[in-house]
Amino acid sequence: MPEVETIRRDLLSVIFKKQIVRVDFLGMTRVFPEAALFRRRVQKLSVKDIRRVGKLLIFDLEKYQMMVHLKMTGQLVLKTRTDVISGGHPVKGLMELPNKFTRAIFYFKSGEELYFNDMRKFGYIKLVSPEEARKIIAPYGVDPLTNDFSQDFWRAVTKKYGRSIVKHFLLRQTPISGLGNIYVDEACFRAKIRPTRLLGSLTPKEQGDLYKGIRRVLELSIANRGTSFNTYRGADGAKGVFYKFLHVYGRNKEKCRKCKTPIVKVRVAGRGTHYCPTCQV
Secondary structure, eight states, rough: HHHHHHHHHHHHHTTTTTTTEEEEEOOOOEEOOOHHHHHHHHHTTTTOOOEEETTTEEEEEEEEEEEEEEETTEEEEEOOSSOOEESSSOOOOOOOOTTTTTTEEEETTTTTTTEEESSSSSEEEEEEOHHHHHHHTTTTOOTTTTTOOOHHHHHHHHHHHTSSBHHHHHHSSSSBBBHHHHHHHHHHHHOOTTTTSBBGGOEEEHHHHHHHHHHHHHHHHHHHOOOSSSSSSTTTTOOGGGGGSSSSHHHHHHHBBTTTOOOOEEEEETTTEEEEETTTO
């Protein structure tokens, strides 16, 4: 979610009120409605706003709302007359534009080009009415960066979902939305709990520490432009540097920065999951 929020802010700063003149789809299957109708409907529409719900981006385009979900490997890359602004998932080697993973290109009247790249083709682009958009976002849970993510809310949901594994619960997008694999692992490290535990096994203090860990890791990542491992940079030219703050994610068998115990990697909820067997209990 921090990567999605970062690119949302960057795109809005450049293409706000800019008009789309053409869209090309390059072997993209997850586009709705079908490509020809999508192209006709979106032509000459302008970007009125860009919002985020969880990890879903919503482009307000006058008559319609364009919903873009990057899923596991999607990226948005904006090419301007003088620069390249990029964000999304930190997959290496995709900065050549277009490249073999480019699925869609949006051309703006002002000269900018917005590329949707997706290595595994799980991402999607939907052009829907405002009514349809409301139905799509209705199931999304509370965003951890909003005031709705209160301690009272947290206590209630942890009690309700006590039989859920911590990692699975935090990734499911309901009742909490926006948390991805990296940030769940890092939040659990900050709370000193293993992501493999049951939510109901956490003590009140551990529950409170996990709540604080979630907020802190997201705020820190956004402040550092997300977790970019390659050449991703934003509208101000800055790269995402949160990878410098990672304690466990992507560090399998490396020494824990605190206790020097090798980091362990297991699979939970179908995702690679990292933790320190000494610091996290």
